[in-house]
Amino acid sequence: MSGLFAVASKQNCAEMLIYGTDYHAHMGSEYGGLAVLGQDFARFIHRMNNANFRDKFFDSTKDFETNMGIGCVSDLEEQPVYIKSKVGEFCIVTSGRIVNVESLADEMMKDGVCFSEFSKFHVNSTELVARIIADEDTIENGIKKVFSKIKGSCSLLILTRQGIYVARDFFGRTALVLGKNEDSFAVCSETCSFSNLGYETIRDLNPGEIVLMNENGIKILDKGHNTKQVCSFLWIYTGFPASNYEGLNSEIIREKSGRLLAKRDKGIDADLVAGVPDSGLAHAVGYAMESGLPFRRPLVKYTPTYGRSYAPPTQHLRNITAKMKLVAIKEVINGNSLVLLEDSIVRGTQLKNFTVEKLWNAGAKAIHVRPACPPLMFPCIYANSTRTNSELVTRRAIKEIEGKDIEDVSEYLDHTTEKYAKMVDIIRKYLNITSLKYQILEDMIEAIGLPEKDLCTHCWNGKQCRGCSNEKI
Ligand code: SF4
Structure with a gap:
């Protein structure tokens, strides 16, 4: 499993990002990761081993000032992945499971694509998604390409200089929910992350929806659709009691x-x-x-x-x-x-x-x-x-x-x-x-x-x- 959190703020939001991502710690125990944008991109990844997310990240990021960042906890792989490509520089985190990751990677390697981030000797599926996106003419088209190629599920956040691209899995199996407070916008997998940070929920993203979020607001790039197959286990087991999915x-x-x-x-x-x-x-x-x-x-x-x-x-x-x-x-x-x-x-x-x-x-x-x-x-x-x-x-x-x-x-x-x-x-x-x-x-x-x-x-x-x-x- 994995959980995602992102914030775009008019103020320094490094602390907000850590606390918000920390509220997803029940969704994964292997890896935690953050990417922030100051003058440049910075990325922090820690092996969690059931350790406390906050303790791991406060030390490494305490001097960092940023008004945009993405975070994740994950059981499968190290993320965020950073890519510099023809669509620009970006950091990406994903949640879900891509079943055909190896066959897609084989196909891409035949075309000369290389992979460098391996998890447990398998191609890192977040890197695979990043490389599919980087091969298109825009990030938005790249995300659509990902949706058309993968089997399984994939929700994602992409940190760019223009803002944070947010896309919910094409069939809505995993959740992504938008929120706002006085001076920032946020997105999360688990809405339990919102209340103590002062966010009110705006709405769940539609399946397949793509938006671009920055400190000034949220722009819909593709409104997605209403055909969904949300994981029932979210409510029965895996989700946190204080979280809402589909409201x-x-x-x-x-x-x-x-x-x-x-x-x-x-x-x-x-x-x-x-x-x-x-x-x-x-x-x-x-x-x-x-x-x-x-x-x-x-x-x-x-x-x-x-x-x-x-x-x-x-x-x-x-x-x-x-x-x-x-x-x-x-x-x-x-x-x-x-x-x-x-x-x-x-x-x-x-x-x-x-x-x-x-x-x-x-x-x-x-x-x-x-x-x-x-x-x-x-x-x-x-x-x-x-x-x-x-x-x-x-x-x-x-x-x-x-x-x-x-x-x-x-x-x-x-x-x-x-x-x-x-x-x-x-x-x-x-x-x-x-x-x-x-x-x-x-x-x-x-x-x-x-x-x-x-x-x-x-x-x-x-x-x-x-x-x-x-x-x-
Ligand atoms: S209901 Fe079962 S098969 Fe379907 S997404 Fe959830 S865990 Fe996977």
Whole structure:
């Protein structure tokens, strides 16, 4: 994953840029980067390793004065990338996932293009985007070329001497929102970055929209369109509770999702409702409000140092983070039957080894797990996830039922089928819990509140969304 922030101001905005980008730190834990324009362009990139973004950047930029800058946090690659080309000098940051990065790079190398910025021995997709843009006659046309060439998703910010080009992914899978305060304009992936910095939201960019932002205002270069497939996971899991996407607040949607789960769970015998911190908490609040059971906190996160457990890049680091960050409170757990809301279950190993086990060890009488989305059946092919089929606990359960890996899993997608029930029961046994009931897709979509056609639901139903090959809309 990755998150973007930019500001163009009548005043020095270096500090604003750092704080604004810092509010995106939950979107990536590997790299942080800033580019600013003073007399010249300057670029700062740090390996984050779960360190504090602010600490890393305040030292290196404390003497810098600028009235325009872009920032990002990213899991995949080092950015910003700086390019000097026939369309001028620019620094660029991107978010999303370009699936065909290697084939596009091969094509371009045949035409003599060179790549210098590699991430983990792969072509850096931000550099690829930069070079596609640099090859066109204008930056705007370059961005349109990027949209026409890539498969996957790409939102981007480009810092130039004329202002900051802002473009939202052609299918709106990732968010970009415009804001303003007294003397500046800003854009962000996460609107939680706006409120404490005094920005009010202007609006979400349309899918495919391109604007040029400077300290005097925002000029629309291409208004984009209304066909969108926004990542549903933004509201259910990856987004910050205080953030809005398409004007819809994550916390409120999580509460609704929890309420809908509770409605289908009438008569459950439990003493308390809890959420796996942090993203399970609002789902649990909603469940508690609907069921009338008390919301309590048997597990608390040691917030000063631990980020999200899925964000670290290796399994070993994910395990350490998962083990250390949650601390069980025996006094809340002992002798109680718990309903435990979790945002989603990917591999299941962390939930089993580092959450459920802690609850049993602290004396839980029963553990009823309620994931806030349906079983994850397909890896993400549009945003920024490294999941593979074989990592998904659902696929492992299906393999156990079928005796082999199968391509067509359609029977397992329907929550009313016997095969679905069998799969869920295998996962329940694997997790070592009393009961397991997933959110159903219809209720998740109802909780989000957008029409299904405007959402990407590929993770759950495998629908090859429009834009998989960015065909014309
Ligand atoms: S495939 Fe899943 S994670 Fe990826 S954009 Fe679609 S809903 Fe989001």
